[in-house]
Structures are given as C-alpha cells and as structure tokens.
Amino acid sequence: MTERPYSARVDILPAQRRALILERLRIQNAASIQDLAAALGASPSTVRRDLDYLTERGYIERTHGGALIQSAPMTRFEPEASIAAETARAQKSAIAQIAAQRLSRGQSVLFDASSTVREAARVICALNLSLTAVTNDIACALLLSNTASIHTIVTGGAIRPGSTTLLGSPGQDFLGGIHVDVAFIGVHTVSGGIFTETSLEVAAMKKRMIGAARKAIVLADSRKFGGQSFCEICAAGDVAEIITDDELPESVRREYDAMGITLTIAATSEESPV
Amino acid sequence: MTERPYSARVDILPAQRRALILERLRIQNAASIQDLAAALGASPSTVRRDLDYLTERGYIERTHGGALIQSAPMTRFEPEASIAAETARAQKSAIAQIAAQRLSRGQSVLFDASSTVREAARVICALNLSLTAVTNDIACALLLSNTASIHTIVTGGAIRPGSTTLLGSPGQDFLGGIHVDVAFIGVHTVSGGIFTETSLEVAAMKKRMIGAARKAIVLADSRKFGGQSFCEICAAGDVAEIITDDELPESVRREYDAMGITLTIAATSEESPV
DNA sequence: CTTAAAATATCAAATCATATCATATAGCGA
DNA sequence: TCGCTATATGATATGATTTGATATTTTAAG
Known part of the structure; x- marks a missing residue:
C-alpha cells in the first residue's frame, strides 16, 4: 500500500x-x-x-x-451554488458586519431578498436585538425565525423560480401599506449612480421597499459596481447609504463621493483569526 | 464475550x-x-x-x-433544534404517502403549517407533478421552491414565535380570496368528531383554509386523537377525509365510521430504530 | 421502624475536542 | 520553469467529556 x-x-x-x-x-x-x-x-x-x-x-x-x-x-x-457564492463570501460577511451596526433595539427593519442582506440578517440574529423584521425572502425569514427576540413578518407572494424571493400578491400591496425604520436592500448592479435589476417585477418590489423605509441602506459588494442591467430601481442619491467592500477601486469611490453619496467601505481583512 | x-x-x-x-x-x-x-x-x-x-x-x-x-x-x-424533529417519523411518512396519492397534475393545493403536512409536501415534491401550491409555512415553502414543476405562493404574515407558521396579515385576508382544489390540513387534536387547536389565531387560519378548498384533507397521526385543546376549528364532518396511521385503536375507528366520516389508515411498515 | 430501591458522589476508562505541527497541493509571480 | 505562499489535510499530544461502575446517602413504601 x-x-x-x-x-x-x-x-x-x-x-x-x-x-x-x-x-x-x-x-x-x-x-x-x-x-x-x-x-x-x-x-x-x-x-x-x-x-x-x-x-x-x-x-x-x-x-x-x-x-x-x-x-x-x-x-x-x-x-x-454554494461554491459559487463562496467567492464573494468574505466581502459579504464584512458588509454584513457594518450593516448590523446600523440597527438599534426596538426598530423595525426590512430585509430584501439578496444573499448579502441574508448574510446581514445572520449577523443581526447573533446580536439578540429586539427587532421587528419584515422580509420577502423565505430563507431569510427562516433564519430570523430562529431568533426569539426578533418578531418576523413575511410579505407573502409567489416564489420566484430558482430563488427564495417572494414577488407579487399579496406582498406587493402589503409593502405599500407599511413603514419601517431601516431597509436593507440588495441590488444586481450599480453604475453611474443608478441601481438596476434584471427583472421589472423585482425592481418594482425594491422600489416599494425603499419607499417604505425612513432610511434605506443598499448592501452591494464591489463586483456589483460597473455592470448595467435592464431595469432601473432608483438613483443612488435616493437611499441613505451604500455599504460595500474594500475591493472597490479608488476611482469609483471618488466618483460617488463627488456625487455626495454616503459610501461606506467594509474592510475584509479580519477573515480568519489565525 | x-x-x-x-x-x-x-x-x-x-x-x-x-x-x-x-x-x-x-x-x-x-x-x-x-x-x-x-x-x-x-x-x-x-x-x-x-x-x-x-x-x-x-x-x-x-x-x-x-x-x-x-x-x-x-x-x-x-x-x-437537537431535541426537535424525529418524533413519530414513521407514522408521518406513511400518512404522507397516502396524501400524495390524492393529487393529480395541474391542481392547486394548499399546504397548512404542520410537520405532517410538510412531510406530505416532501413526498409530493419527489413526484414531479405540475402543481400550484399555496402555503403559510415557510419551511414548507422552501421545500416546495426547490421543485421546478411546482409554482409556490406564500400567504405572508407574522411568524408565530418558535415555529415556521405565518399568521395574521396579509396572509389571512389573502386566504379569504382564493380557491384551491385540495387543502392538506394539520390539527393539534381530534376528539369527539371535533378538530381543535391551542390558539384562536391558528384555529381561525385553518378554518379559512378549509373554507378555501374544494376538498379539505386532514392529516393527523394517531396520537392526535383523544386529547382536547382550547379552540375549535370545525367538525370532522366538514372535511372530506382524515388520514391517520395504523396505531389508532379499533374502537376509535369504529366511532368515526359510525359518524360517517372517511377515515383512511396508513400502514406503517417500518419501525423506529431504538 | 425497617428495608429495598433510588439518588448522589466519585472514580477509571474510553472517547472526543483543541491546539499545534508536518506535509501535500494549488495558485501565483518572477 | 522554478520557487514561494496560502490553503488543506492528516497526525499527534494534551486537556475535556462522557460513560458505566461502585460506595454511600437519601427516599419511599410496608
């Protein structure tokens, strides 16, 4: 042998x-x-x-x-999919850490359907904050439901095939009738100060979510910058903050600074504690 | 030795x-x-x-x-989580097998939030039937979402703490406005020809579900028989069928036969590994 | 009050967890 | 191509858990 x-x-x-x-x-x-x-x-x-x-x-x-x-x-x-998701995991995790700091106890929070937002939810669960959460992502909902201190509400709707996202009735109307303190939004692409998505329905949903929040925060890792998708969600200036990671080129940072947009960079250094 | x-x-x-x-x-x-x-x-x-x-x-x-x-x-x-699950698995599995036989392609199905119903959903997923599914259980929804042939709709609502059940707005109203071919309902207890639940809210939800279905089928393992909870859902005669397992005593079977209720017994061939 | 069974405390042995190290492979840059 | 670094893997030593047995104390029943 x-x-x-x-x-x-x-x-x-x-x-x-x-x-x-x-x-x-x-x-x-x-x-x-x-x-x-x-x-x-x-x-x-x-x-x-x-x-x-x-x-x-x-x-x-x-x-x-x-x-x-x-x-x-x-x-x-x-x-x-989990292998594919592995690549941007460090970035998402870093962004999630910053996002979690934006919350305080007793607030109402909207969690969009997005892997980055879900990562934020995972971090927030560990904080044991007393929160009211609303989400249109059933994977996120399941995650939140395991935390006793978080009161979770699911918007409802049809599951988008191949994802865990809820779209359409009854969630879309429901979102029009609520108001939350903070909304964490994931987007497909950011370019030229505009957020875009691949589907009209998804874009409409995100637009409503941003409208329902007193403070909308977009979580987008650096690879989301630069591309362009079909459907426009809104201008970057329409949200309170964008949180991304430190692999975003300096030039892009300056570009958004010049637009007067709050762009927070999460450091990915603290990956493994060895 | x-x-x-x-x-x-x-x-x-x-x-x-x-x-x-x-x-x-x-x-x-x-x-x-x-x-x-x-x-x-x-x-x-x-x-x-x-x-x-x-x-x-x-x-x-x-x-x-x-x-x-x-x-x-x-x-x-x-x-x-370690303590949960695994209870009465053989019985639930047997019941799920029978329940799956009640469906045919193209139908719309309502899945209640219940571990037995979720087991049925698991079996049904494997059949690759073309279905439209509605559920108020996010764990069930996640399960169904992995099957391409099933179009899944989630009712929406607040997550009942400690469970994966959705209650209240907007799902409750949504259920009032839809009609499905079959509804699989789980109950807390069955006794004296009456289904009961522990909470008024849950009972109200199930009542609506039964009302929305052309044919309501209750899935209840044999241990559910005999106890009694606070809130009444409806009479056993109000649903089309009850599916249970073969550990139900002969006397109870005769009792329900005498009431003219369709009671189907699922055989539990395999035993639990102790 | 007496007595048998159960609870408690303690111990030895086996397994498991943790931290650390040596080696193999992949990826990268010169 | 060659060497370097980062990562992954298996091995090993040391400390922590778990388990069954035993002696002793406590409990419950007659």
Missing part, C-alpha cells in the same frame, strides 16, 4: 464535501464524526473542521461527537 | 439519545429509569444524567425513579 500520511485535496473539493455532509444530515438528521469520516473518506480532523465551518454559518448544530441538522431545512442550498 | 465496563459514545450521539427519551416520554407520558435504560441500551447512570439535562432545560419533570413529560407536549416551543 502506498503511504499517504499527509495530503491535500485528495479527491473532492472542500465545498463539495461540506455539501455532502449537509445532505447526509438532512436525510438522517444526525451523524457522528466517525460515521462522516468513514463515509467521506476524510479524517476526523477534517470532518471536525467542516462541522465547525457549517456551525459558524448556522447550518447545523454541533454536539459532542457529531452534529445535528438545524431545525428547518435551511440546508436546501444547492452545492454548486 | 468481550466485557466493556467503561465506554463512551457506544452507538448513538448523546443528543440523539436525549431526543429519544423525550419522544418516548411524549408517547407514554412517563417512564422509569430502568425502562429507559433497557430501551436505549444505556446504563441507569447515563439515563439519570440525561434526565437531569432535560429537567434543567424544562423539557421534563423529574420524579423518584423516572420522569414525566412537562405539561402540553406539542404546544411547547423548542429553542434547541
């Missing part, structure tokens, strides 16, 4: 392995580290690290000797 | 064992330490420690020699 005591990237990608762990847990609700290690052909150390990773992000609950699935199937995130 | 006087983590995770204890207590209301130790294959010491753990968190009440379930079992909110 060939000895291979130390190795890296033996057969599958780490993200794939983590997805397999989630899959397995979803089916059998719980698994021990020994079982997982045997099933995946990885060492207990690696499995343990994977479980830590998944626990940090709230997908599973760790127990002595193994892990359990986190209540509702929040785990339904396609492995491939 | 080989003696193993001292051991740790012999076959299942501690958290799983505690969940099993809780489930057993929910079924038979009380259990002795000796019984539990024999059933779980653990020592009395371990069982005693588990009972202490569950008592500290308020799940059960300790007595000399055993433990009792703490008050109303199903209404309790579990902050810990």
Whole structure:
C-alpha cells in the first residue's frame, strides 16, 4: 500500500464535501464524526473542521461527537451554488458586519431578498436585538425565525423560480401599506449612480421597499459596481447609504463621493483569526 | 464475550439519545429509569444524567425513579433544534404517502403549517407533478421552491414565535380570496368528531383554509386523537377525509365510521430504530 | 421502624475536542 | 520553469467529556 500520511485535496473539493455532509444530515438528521469520516473518506480532523465551518454559518448544530441538522431545512442550498457564492463570501460577511451596526433595539427593519442582506440578517440574529423584521425572502425569514427576540413578518407572494424571493400578491400591496425604520436592500448592479435589476417585477418590489423605509441602506459588494442591467430601481442619491467592500477601486469611490453619496467601505481583512 | 465496563459514545450521539427519551416520554407520558435504560441500551447512570439535562432545560419533570413529560407536549416551543424533529417519523411518512396519492397534475393545493403536512409536501415534491401550491409555512415553502414543476405562493404574515407558521396579515385576508382544489390540513387534536387547536389565531387560519378548498384533507397521526385543546376549528364532518396511521385503536375507528366520516389508515411498515 | 430501591458522589476508562505541527497541493509571480 | 505562499489535510499530544461502575446517602413504601 502506498503511504499517504499527509495530503491535500485528495479527491473532492472542500465545498463539495461540506455539501455532502449537509445532505447526509438532512436525510438522517444526525451523524457522528466517525460515521462522516468513514463515509467521506476524510479524517476526523477534517470532518471536525467542516462541522465547525457549517456551525459558524448556522447550518447545523454541533454536539459532542457529531452534529445535528438545524431545525428547518435551511440546508436546501444547492452545492454548486454554494461554491459559487463562496467567492464573494468574505466581502459579504464584512458588509454584513457594518450593516448590523446600523440597527438599534426596538426598530423595525426590512430585509430584501439578496444573499448579502441574508448574510446581514445572520449577523443581526447573533446580536439578540429586539427587532421587528419584515422580509420577502423565505430563507431569510427562516433564519430570523430562529431568533426569539426578533418578531418576523413575511410579505407573502409567489416564489420566484430558482430563488427564495417572494414577488407579487399579496406582498406587493402589503409593502405599500407599511413603514419601517431601516431597509436593507440588495441590488444586481450599480453604475453611474443608478441601481438596476434584471427583472421589472423585482425592481418594482425594491422600489416599494425603499419607499417604505425612513432610511434605506443598499448592501452591494464591489463586483456589483460597473455592470448595467435592464431595469432601473432608483438613483443612488435616493437611499441613505451604500455599504460595500474594500475591493472597490479608488476611482469609483471618488466618483460617488463627488456625487455626495454616503459610501461606506467594509474592510475584509479580519477573515480568519489565525 | 468481550466485557466493556467503561465506554463512551457506544452507538448513538448523546443528543440523539436525549431526543429519544423525550419522544418516548411524549408517547407514554412517563417512564422509569430502568425502562429507559433497557430501551436505549444505556446504563441507569447515563439515563439519570440525561434526565437531569432535560429537567434543567424544562423539557421534563423529574420524579423518584423516572420522569414525566412537562405539561402540553406539542404546544411547547423548542429553542434547541437537537431535541426537535424525529418524533413519530414513521407514522408521518406513511400518512404522507397516502396524501400524495390524492393529487393529480395541474391542481392547486394548499399546504397548512404542520410537520405532517410538510412531510406530505416532501413526498409530493419527489413526484414531479405540475402543481400550484399555496402555503403559510415557510419551511414548507422552501421545500416546495426547490421543485421546478411546482409554482409556490406564500400567504405572508407574522411568524408565530418558535415555529415556521405565518399568521395574521396579509396572509389571512389573502386566504379569504382564493380557491384551491385540495387543502392538506394539520390539527393539534381530534376528539369527539371535533378538530381543535391551542390558539384562536391558528384555529381561525385553518378554518379559512378549509373554507378555501374544494376538498379539505386532514392529516393527523394517531396520537392526535383523544386529547382536547382550547379552540375549535370545525367538525370532522366538514372535511372530506382524515388520514391517520395504523396505531389508532379499533374502537376509535369504529366511532368515526359510525359518524360517517372517511377515515383512511396508513400502514406503517417500518419501525423506529431504538 | 425497617428495608429495598433510588439518588448522589466519585472514580477509571474510553472517547472526543483543541491546539499545534508536518506535509501535500494549488495558485501565483518572477 | 522554478520557487514561494496560502490553503488543506492528516497526525499527534494534551486537556475535556462522557460513560458505566461502585460506595454511600437519601427516599419511599410496608
């Protein structure tokens, strides 16, 4: 037998392995580290690290000797998509940290359907603030529902295929009749001081959300800048603040400063505490 | 054979064992330490420690020699995901199989917020039927959203704390304005030919759902029979069918037959792994 | 009051967790 | 192409949990 005591990237990608762990847990609700290690052909150390990773992000609950699935199937995130989402994760996490600082207890908050906003929701959940939350994203709603201090309201509507976003009736009318302190909005692209989206329906929804908020905050990682989509949401000046990450080119920052737009840069340095 | 006087983590995770204890207590209301130790294959010491753990968190009440379930079992909110789930899984699965047979392609279906109904949704997803689904359960919605052939609509409303159920505005009004072919309804208890719930708000919601459906089907495992909750939903005769499992006593079956109610018994072929 | 069963406290052994290190691979730049 | 760095993996040592057993105290029943 060939000895291979130390190795890296033996057969599958780490993200794939983590997805397999989630899959397995979803089916059998719980698994021990020994079982997982045997099933995946990885060492207990690696499995343990994977479980830590998944626990940090709230997908599973760790127990002595193994892990359990986190209540509702929040785990339904396609492995491939989760790999893709991995690239901008550090940026999203940094933006989420800043966004969470914009809230204080007792406020009402609107969470748009967007992966960055969802990341912010995850951070906010950990703060245990007393909040009233409104969202049109069922994944976000499920996340918020696990926090006792947050009173969550779902707008309702049809699920946009391939996403967890709610559109149309009855949520659209509902949004027209409410007022919140803060709204966290995700956008598809930002360019030339204009926010844009790929679909008219989504753009209309976001427009209403911005209108319902006393203070609208757009969360957009640096890669969102520069492109252009079909449907216009509103001008960057119509929102109170844009939070992005530190990979945004200096030139773009100056451009938005010149427009008098509040642009906050989140530092992505504090990624791993080692 | 080989003696193993001292051991740790012999076959299942501690958290799983505690969940099993809780489930057993929910079924038979009380259990002795000796019984539990024999059933779980653990020592009395371990069982005693588990009972202490569950008592500290308020799940059960300790007595000399055993433990009792703490008050109303199903209404309790579990902050810990580890304890939840896994209860009566075989029964729910069997009921879900029958429920799925009630649908045909192109129909509109209402999924109530209930673990049994959610199980039915899981089975239905696998069928790849072309359906329009409406639900007031965000966990169910997330599940349905992963199936391309199902067009899902969420009612909207406030999340009932500790659950994934949506109540109140705007979903309640929305339900008043729609009509569906089939509604799968979960109930808290069935007794004397009456469905009951623990909360007025939930009962009102279910009443509307039943009203919106051309054919309402109640999914209730056998343990739901016999108890009685505060709020009345409707008479068993007001729905088209009740689907339950084969652990329902013969006497109860005859009782409902005599009332002229369609009671379908799902066979639970597989048993729970203890 | 007596007695058997249960609770409590404690201990030894096994397993698990954590931190650290050595190695292998991938990616990157010169 | 070559070397460098970052990341991932497995191994290992050390401390923490868990578990079953046992001795002792407490409880409940007759």
